Amino acid sequence: MKHINIKITGKVQGVFFRASTKAVADQMGVKGLVKNERDGSVYIEAEAVQPILAMFLEWCNEGPDKSTVENVEVKEGEVKNYRNFEVVKKIS
Numbered sequence: 001m002k003h004i005n006i007k008i009t010g011k012v013q014g015v016f017f018r019a020s021t022k023a024v025a026d027q028m029g030v031k032g033l034v035k036n037e038r039d040g041s042v043y044i045e046a047e048a049v050q051p052i053l054a055m056f057l058e059w060c061n062e063g064p065d066k067s068t069v070e071n072v073e074v075k076e077g078e079v080k081n082y083r084n085f086e087v088v089k090k091i092s
Helices: 017-028 049-064
Strands: 002-011 029-038 042-048 068-077 085-088
Touching: 002 049, 017 029, 017 042, 017 049, 017 085, 029 049, 049 068
Parallel strands: 029 085
Antiparallel strands: 002 042, 002 068, 029 042
16 A cells, blocks of 8 residues: 655646546545645545556546646655545635
């Protein structure tokens, strides 16, 4: 199991990015969270085995139809053992 923190910039808010991310994560079995940030980016914490995370990151580089992904920044983190994948509604 691996944990990665992902920051996605571009046109990624107001385009159903969080909802689409949850749908893809649930389908792939990725655990973690997704939320909008004040700076207009989307922040994701994702946990899964390496091959699944690689596929999930491929999707993050594309995003949903109406989005325009400009940059995807990935950092490894400590595993937090999330039980599911959730959309955080509040901007932090």
